[in-house]
Amino acid sequence: MKQIERIAKIINVLKEKRVSAEELKKICSENHEAVSIRQIQRDINDVPLFLNHDEFLNLVKEKKTIYYCIIKKGNNLEGNKIENKVVHKTKFYNQIYTENMLKNLSIIEQAIFNNKNIIIQSIKNDETGDNANFVSEAFSFYPLQIINHRETNYIGGYNPKKKLVQIFGINQLTIIVQGATTFSAKTLKIVFENEIKKRFGITKNINDEVYDIKIEMTDVLAGFIKSHYWHESQKFTRKNNLMILHLKCGINRELIGWIFQWLYNIRIIEPKILKEYCQKTIDEIQKNNTSDKMLFYRNIFEDRKN
Structure with a gap:
């Protein structure tokens, strides 16, 4: 199967349901044409290039496994298949997507996949307590996880300068670029998970006590x-x-x-x-x-x- 054919198949699957890279590997290998998990991950990274202007690739992590699906702007993040079965919903608390937010999501996903830092050049407001002092200068950030919480997307990661875990709303990041620094995510992910377990939701705690x-x-x-x-x-x-x-x-x-x-x-x-x-x-x-x-x-x- 050619790469373009495989990407087309992946897109069709992601429009129907939310799946992991490992599940996509099995689907693409059904005709006894072996494909590696690394190739599937490269294909997933190329998917956004083939989507319509009102679609985007969504990434959610659950119990250490990343799941992907393609959804339309403004839709519930469970995907179009579930959306079509919902008779009525209020969309209460659903985040309103903008072009800048979708662009930032794509940059962050690429950085997480490549274990690269991002440079947050401009950040606004305070959504989680991690920007309560309204930082204005640019800073380096190691992105570890995109978190969907209360139908809103956040980026969780590690601030190497402050040496602590931080979480920001994607909506807060007005200007970001992928950096050139590679970091080891394995140890930092453990630190991140330990911090998340201490938080009720995602907001910064008043201290380190549990x-x-x-x-x-x-x-x-x-x-x-x-x-x-x-x-x-x-x-x-x-x-x-x-x-x-x-x-x-x-x-x-x-x-x-x-x-x-x-x-x-x-x-x-x-x-x-x-x-x-x-x-x-x-x-x-x-x-x-x-x-x-x-x-x-x-x-x-x-x-x-x-």
Whole structure:
């Protein structure tokens, strides 16, 4: 099978379902024409060259395996096949794709595949707490993983200058280019995974501590929360007629926002510092509601050590 024929076959498969490179290798070898995994990866890298202007190659990592699919701008990231089966959806929280964002995704995917650094020349806003100080100068970044979180794409990686894991929204990166520095991803991926396990969601934690969190709630709310994935440490125990959610993770603004989502149907048992941050947030909200001063952005969860 010629490369162009193989790419055409790969495109047809990716428009139908989400698959890994290993699965594509099996599909392309069905007629006893052996093809290497490296060749499949090169073919995947060439796929964007053949897509329509309203299509792009999406990459998602799940349990150390990268899955690919082709979707249209604005579609749910599960792919067109699932999209056609959905009778109604709100698209609530879905990220709005721009040409610049799609271009950045392509650059990042190539850099991850080649273990090359990227130069973030311009970055805006603060989506995860990792740019709370609004960095303005260009910096080198080792991209390790594209993360789809709450229907929004983020880039996770390692900042060699600061020597720490960082996560940024793709939408924050206004100007990036692939650099010339090659890095060893194996060790950094372990560091990255260890950091992600400590975060509730993807937002930067207030410190390096991991807390035993206990949250009391009613059976009704517990029924909903138990049916969804929030963190790998989640488990439930019963106390009298109430359920206790147990989490083992750091504290960040994403956790506080998640707690507030359930309004008055929960009670924080421990730790004390989590109660304090919730109360501090409530106090700040009340100050805003009783003041006519102009609002300005603040992140009360930022650890100033970094």
